[in-house]
Amino acid sequence: xxxxxxxxxxxxxxxxxxxxxxxxxxxxxxxxxxxxxxxxxxxxxxxxxxxxxxxxxxxxxxxxxxxxxxxxxxxxxxxxxxxxxxxxxxxxxxxxxxxxxxxxxxxxxxxxxxxxxxxxxxxxxxxxxxxxxxxxxxxxxxxxxxxxxxxxxxxxxxxxxxxxxxxxxxxxxxxxxxxxxxxxxxxxxxxxxxxxxxxxxxxxxxxxxxxxxxxxxxxxxxxxxxxxxxxxxxxxxxxxxxxxxxxxxxxxxxx
Numbered sequence: 001x002x003x004x005x006x007x008x009x010x011x012x013x014x015x016x017x018x019x020x021x022x023x024x025x026x027x028x029x030x031x032x033x034x035x036x037x038x039x040x041x042x043x044x045x046x047x048x049x050x051x052x053x054x055x056x057x058x059x060x061x062x063x064x065x066x067x068x069x070x071x072x073x074x075x076x077x078x079x080x081x082x083x084x085x086x087x088x089x090x091x092x093x094x095x096x097x098x099x100x101x102x103x104x105x106x107x108x109x110x111x112x113x114x115x116x117x118x119x120x121x122x123x124x125x126x127x128x129x130x131x132x133x134x135x136x137x138x139x140x141x142x143x144x145x146x147x148x149x150x151x152x153x154x155x156x157x158x159x160x161x162x163x164x165x166x167x168x169x170x171x172x173x174x175x176x177x178x179x180x181x182x183x184x185x186x187x188x189x190x191x192x193x194x195x196x197x198x199x200x201x202x203x204x205x206x207x208x209x210x211x212x213x214x215x216x217x218x219x220x221x222x223x224x225x226x227x228x229x230x231x232x233x234x235x236x237x238x239x240x241x242x243x244x245x246x247x248x249x250x251x252x253x254x255x
Contacts (some may be wrong), residue, residue, distance in 0.1 A: 020108065021059075035059060040066050044076040053081045056104040079107070090137040093171070095180055097155070107133070111159040113166035121157045124169070136171065156180075196204070 021034060028036045035058025039048040044064075049057060062074065063068025081104050085092040096106040108119045117126045122133040132154060135142040158180035159166035169176035 021055075031055075033058070035068070038066060040075075044074045045080070047082075049075070051081040051082060051101070051103065052098060053104045056108075056110070081106075085137075087232070091139060092137045095176055096136070098171075109157050109159055111166065113159045114157055116157055122154055124155070 007194050019034075022032045023034045024032055027033055033055050035055060038058065039050045039053055040054055040061050041048055057065075057067055057073075059068045059070040060073050061069075062072045063069045065075075083100060083102050084100060085097070085102050092102060092106070096102070098105065107121060109116075109121050110119055114121075116123050120130075120133055122136065124130045126134055131142055131146075136154060154171040155168035156171050156176055157166070157168050158164070158176065161178065164175070164179035167179070169179055212224045
């Protein structure tokens with residue numbers, strides 16, 4: 001059952017509706033997202049928000065700034081995103097960053113496998129211990145004795161790696177690094193070649209391909225990383241033999 005993009009019977013992040021964010025046939029951006037990976041102005045800083053946080057804002061920004069208005073947030077009163085952390089303000093763990101940038105998914109994991117309140121990446125016991133989460137990036141501003149949990153004891157949730165699977169990992173452990181890698185993308189050098197459906201040959205013109213580990217890539221994608229233009233390969237259909245037809249035997253003359 002496919003649900004319209006702006007109709008969420010249970011909300012877009014419930015176990016029942018991956019289609020709240022993704023669309024397998026009418027995607028408008030990378031990672032088969034329903035919204036475009038566009039840019040959104042930040043009225044507080046005057047800067048624009050792009051990359052993966054822009055995907056979140058495609059739904060959660062207010063309409064006047066390009067969002068769909070679904071449970072909107074207001075950027076002038078929201079924690080900064082799409083920024084490089086200032087070490088004098090926050091000591092952000094590297095595993096929470098994306099290409100050294102703080103994004104929405106630094107704090108949130110939007111997938112339905114996340115059981116935590118507000119899809120936070122740290123279990124706050126239904127919001128009762130949100131301060132434990134703040135402690136991860138702001139240890140000097142939090143009283144550890146009051147919160148009762150040291151930074152090293154926190155469990156961080158991640159569902160970003162299919163090999164590791166969704167789950168909670170000890171903060172600072174190698175397992176968390178494996179479960180939550182920084183995405184690496186490579187960009188194709190040309191259009192899709194689709195001889196069976198020429199109308200779709202240039203949609204999209206610049207596809208993005210997820211490439212977490214170079215050694216696991218097929219050779220064609222390694223060539224793209226090396227700046228080589230992909231070679232077009234001809235695919236020939238297997239030849240089919242026509243069944244032999246037997247001629248009826250000729251009757252002897254005069255009979």
